[in-house]
Amino acid sequence: MQLEIRERAVGEVVILDLIGKITIGEGSVQLRDAVSNLLDAGRNRIILNLGGVIYVDSSGIGELVSRYTTTKNAGGRLKLLNLPKKIKDLLMITKLLTVFEIYEEEEAAVNSFM
Amino acid sequence: MMLAENVVELTIASQLEYIDLVTTLTDNITSMVGFDDETAYWINMAVRESVANAVEHGNKYDPQKSVDIRFTIGVDALRVSIRDYGDGFDPQTLPDPLDPNNLLNPAGRGILYMRTFMDAVEYASHPEGGMVVTMSKRRTPRPSPQDLGEGDHNHDAVGN
Numbered sequence: 094m095q096l097e098i099r100e101r102a103v104g105e106v107v108i109l110d111l112i113g114k115i116t117i118g119e120g121s122v123q124l125r126d127a128v129s130n131l132l133d134a135g136r137n138r139i140i141l142n143l144g145g146v147i148y149v150d151s152s153g154i155g156e157l158v159s160r161y162t163t164t165k166n167a168g169g170r171l172k173l174l175n176l177p178k179k180i181k182d183l184l185m186i187t188k189l190l191t192v193f194e195i196y197e198e199e200e201a202a203v204n205s206f207m
Numbered sequence: 208m209m210l211a212e213n214v215v216e217l218t219i220a221s222q223l224e225y226i227d228l229v230t231t232l233t234d235n236i237t238s239m240v241g242f243d244d245e246t247a248y249w250i251n252m253a254v255r256e257s258v259a260n261a262v263e264h265g266n267k268y269d270p271q272k273s274v275d276i277r278f279t280i281g282v283d284a285l286r287v288s289i290r291d292y293g294d295g296f297d298p299q300t301l302p303d304p305l306d307p308n309n310l311l312n313p314a315g316r317g318i319l320y321m322r323t324f325m326d327a328v329e330y331a332s333h334p335e336g337g338m339v340v341t342m343s344k345r346r347t348p349r350p351s352p353q354d355l356g357e358g359d360h361n362h363d364a365v366g367n
Contacts, residue, residue: 116255117223117226117259117263118223118224150252150256151259151316152317154316155312155313155315155316156313158310158313159313161311162311179248183320186319186320186323187310187316187320188305188310192310192311
């Protein structure tokens, strides 16, 4: 299973529910395209819900970093929600845990944009 | 007679589609060897990173070049060697992904993950060209019957 991305909106905040793998090749490309489409449409308040992600490799971590930077450069914010433990471990090992804004509750993540 | 080491070899084309094939085999081997689920997960990832590097950076997706993977199941450790047929590189010259200036780089974390999840990671140039990455993970000794209390159990059984 590669990556399935479901988009929904809460006010002006867009939540992307990610389900599957973010790995070199297809998953990373899908994530890049999904965020790029949002930014092109001027929607730059983005939450990535990673609760359904079962596997991420270094390419996937790199993609999260790239989307974070791209969104920030576009004047927006990209935040992470529902990190599985193994993704948290990967972010910690690479000192990225403090770079991202990470939330465990969707409501808190959405309200953080207000 | 039990061999001291068993070897499993696999050769794939330089295509990302084959990485899952290698990691599936990795899972089968780590399960057979008796690694716990957590350790097996991270070995899987280390192998994935190394094979992806061989395809992407080593062979540069050249369809004429293969990636050779060799699993050596030893008594004390599992060793995995991944060979590409590229121009090679010096791992010492790679940027440190933990340097604050590099934290937001989109790439360059794979080798750090490999070093974190395996006990040893070594790089060597193959005499006939290409790079060989050899990673190893110590095996946890299987508990002896005494550790499991089976000795006492047998004793009790006799007593009963």
